[in-house]
Amino acid sequence: MSDIQDGKLANAYRVALANAKRAAIEQAVGTIIESRTLVENFQMVSDQVLTSASGRLKSFQVIKEGKTPDNIYEVTIQAEADVDELIQEVDRFQKALKWQKKPRITVVIDNYSLDKSSVTAEQVKNFLIDHLQDDKFPVFDLGEKTQFRGGFVIHLNVEKQTSEIEYQNMKLKSNELAINARLSRADDAKIMATASGVKKLPGGNTSRASRKASKAIVKDIWKTLRKRLTTAWEEEQYATRGIQLKIESLESMEQAKEILKAMQSTLAGVKKAELSIFDKELSEFSIEYRGWPEQLVDELNSGVFKTRHFESEVQRVAGNQIVIKII
Structure with missing residues (x-):
């Protein structure tokens, strides 16, 4: 959003669009940091990454724009963030701050x-x-x-x-x-x-x-x-590895596809994901993930993911195989 000053709609549009792009980057950065860093460093890392994060959108589309009754110009976009770049940025600040998460x-x-x-x-x-x-x-x-x-x-x-x-x-x-x-x-x-x-x-x-x-x-x-x-x-810590995610008791193929879409759009470390086997009792997803299996579990349990998509319960994890149940 942006205030409309002196009736200059074009200028207000530009400012609102810039704010929308920044908000999209903030969402991506928030998801990455929440799943990969210590809570007490969240704000510090977020601020540092966002300072150098401009232009980190692969693409965006304006889906809604216009003037509100309160003389505010509002722009809504749908955007795709360059997650790889952002992950590297977060990792650099992680090392700079000497985070001591040890194996x-x-x-x-x-x-x-x-x-x-x-x-x-x-x-x-x-x-x-x-x-x-x-x-x-x-x-x-x-x-x-x-x-x-x-x-x-x-x-x-x-x-x-x-x-x-x-x-x-x-x-x-x-x-x-x-x-x-x-x-x-x-x-x-x-x-x-x-x-x-x-x-x-x-x-x-x-x-x-x-x-x-x-x-x-x-x-x-x-x-x-x-x-x-x-x-x-x-x-x-952030090497790409193959992980097999199994989900118990899915209701339909449509639900499986929605889960696949949710993981691809929101989980920061997912490089590639596909549905290998659909079975109502136990469906299997093959995932190329940048991180450890425990980091994938943390991302699935993050507040951002649970709020946007679904909440799950880990049944077991062994090696690179994870089994969860949606609750």
Whole structure:
């Protein structure tokens, strides 16, 4: 809208149209920021992005214009925002403000290590978890409710050996501990980094020697993994990946098409979406999404999406597969 000054309708139209374009950008930016950033930074990021967001509309069409009884000129447009550009803009400010959203980590010990030396293996796991938590990485046990979350898995293999040698009529014990660690993505198991260490300690107290060796090796391994983990998170947080979205109990093909249209028009990270299978019990949508599965879930649950389209309840998420039910 714009005030009509001195009866100059053409000037009022230009100002109202500019305001409408800005409002369209604000809607797009609001959707992106709500699903991808911390709430306390919302206004700051929104203001910064909007300052440089002019001209970020791919196209627009004036669908209504005219003078109101209150001497206001009103313009309504339908517009398509350049979401890719806006996402990049938001991401740049996210890094500039040093947002610290860190990936969820799960530490897993292989069964061989648990069978051979469960006590030492659990010690190694706990020492690594201590390092993760000291550096503010959220750590979760692997379970039905956590394995789907965007993040990484650290797999541990632990091998302990105790040998005995005779020296000048004395029997001496030597304790050797080897630890191998593998960092992989939670959603598709792609290996991102590896690290390993070996340490020998003399002494008859095997438990004390193992504990000391575990601490030393884990400290060195974490130095390697931490750097790669941070880099991988920055690289992977907004990578495009294929996600299969399944929706339970749809009423009709028309409803499925409306849902598809809603996702394409409103979800900021969706690059491409199509209906793969329509079935009233369980329909499937194939989505190319710029972000983690958890970010797609967050977008579906955002206030903007629920207000404009529908509210859903997550039934389960595993890897790159999400199942929801519309409520």
